[in-house]
Amino acid sequence: MSANQLALWYLAASVLFILALKGLSSPVLARRGNLFGMIGMAIAVLVTLAITKKVAFILIAAAIGGTIGALVARRVQMTQMPQLVAAM
Known part of the structure; x- marks a missing residue:
């Protein structure tokens, strides 16, 4: 995996974490916020495991x-x- 691909995956995870925090600001959006957070964490963990x-x-x-x-x-x-x- 190239450095650019790695940076893009981590950027995607970061954006999902930000969306998760935004979603958790409202009870109506909490379910979607949790989903964004889980997907972001899965991406971050899998990319880290792939490069280590x-x-x-x-x-x-x-x-x-x-x-x-x-x-x-x-x-x-x-x-x-x-x-x-x-x-x-």
């Missing part, structure tokens, strides 16, 4: 972090959502 040489290290770190996050999330009740957000 240490994919296994990144995936292991993500698995460890995901496991810890899932364990913390299961122990928090719905009334403790602010504490869960703070823990993450």
Whole structure:
């Protein structure tokens, strides 16, 4: 992947993140804002994995972090959502 292609993919992800923030400013547009954010993050992660040489290290770190996050999330009740957000 050339440097120009890489920059364009990251630019697309950045634009999607900005659109996500704009969408989250209104309850009517929140669903679309979340979708833009998810697509932007998927692009950023996939491009990063495509250009790095240490994919296994990144995936292991993500698995460890995901496991810890899932364990913390299961122990928090719905009334403790602010504490869960703070823990993450």
